[in-house]
Amino acid sequence: MLRFIGDHIQEKHTSTFKIKILTSIFSKSRSALADIIHVLEQLPTQDSYAEPCPALSDATIGQHTRHVIELYQCLLTGYGTGIVNYDDRKRNRLYENDKHEAIAVIREIQNELERADRPLQVVCGAQEEPVSIASNYNREILYNLEHCIHHQALIRVALISASGVIISEDFGVAPSTMQYRQQCAQ
Numbered sequence: 001m002l003r004f005i006g007d008h009i010q011e012k013h014t015s016t017f018k019i020k021i022l023t024s025i026f027s028k029s030r031s032a033l034a035d036i037i038h039v040l041e042q043l044p045t046q047d048s049y050a051e052p053c054p055a056l057s058d059a060t061i062g063q064h065t066r067h068v069i070e071l072y073q074c075l076l077t078g079y080g081t082g083i084v085n086y087d088d089r090k091r092n093r094l095y096e097n098d099k100h101e102a103i104a105v106i107r108e109i110q111n112e113l114e115r116a117d118r119p120l121q122v123v124c125g126a127q128e129e130p131v132s133i134a135s136n137y138n139r140e141i142l143y144n145l146e147h148c149i150h151h152q153a154l155i156r157v158a159l160i161s162a163s164g165v166i167i168s169e170d171f172g173v174a175p176s177t178m179q180y181r182q183q184c185a186q
Contacts, residue, residue, distance in 0.1 A: 025141050026114045028175070032148045033072075033106050035171050036065060039155065040099045042165045049099040053158040061158050062096035064151045069095050069102060071147055072109045075140050079115060084140060085123040085130075113141065149174055 043049050043061070052058035070089040078084030095102045117138045124131045153172030159165050170178050 025138065025145065029113055029141055029145045029148070030110045032145055032152065033068075033110050035168065036068065036148070036152065036155070037103050037106055039159065039165060039167060039171065040065065040103055043099060044164060046099060049102075050097045055157050055160070056154060059154075059158075060096065061155050062099065062102065064154050064158075065099075065102050065106075066092065066096035068148050068151045069105055069109065072113075072144050073105075075137075075144055076109065076112055078120060079118070079137060082119065083121050083123060084135075087123070087125060146174070 040049065040061075048061070049065075050060050050062045052060055056064075070091065071086055074086050074089060075084055095105060115137060117136055120135045120137055120140060121132045122135045122140070124133065149172060156167060156172040159167060
């Protein structure tokens with residue numbers, strides 16, 4: 001059964017349903033970021049964080065981590081103005097080369113995530129004629145969660161050859177895929 005958050009739900013059900021969904025989205029976002037921290041803390045050396053991975057076209061765990069960090073930062077920064085531009089990232093090399101700095105900023109992001117919903121304009125296109133798309137904070141938290149999980153999957157590929165790093169079964173796996181696997185196992 002498909003449920004809509006918004007005008008299509010009777011008022012008496014709206015607030016309870018919204019709270020449940022939003023609590024889950026914020027909780028899952030914090031958890032996905034915590035999973036990245038857990039993996040980074042297990043890396044045997046700083047070099048393993050910034051070492052190119054041939055299976056990822058020589059991208060590094062650090063580059064994928066930085067990318068996740070910066071999209072969340074774009075959202076948090078744009079919250080105040082109501083304008084989010086994911087293309088206008090800082091590309092801070094410190095986050096991709098120093099796992100301790102990355103961990104510190106991920107923790108800051110975790111602490112800042114839960115905010116009231118508000119309308120946002122997402123600007124697409126850094127170089128060409130920009131396009132603005134109406135969205136809202138809650139929708140963009142969900143987008144960032146899915147984006148984070150996608151990059152977890154890529155980090156997982158990079159960790160295949162790493163010894164001593166324990167990765168949970170669900171690291172880099174979408175919640176809908178986990179649910180599907182559980183249904184198939186029954």
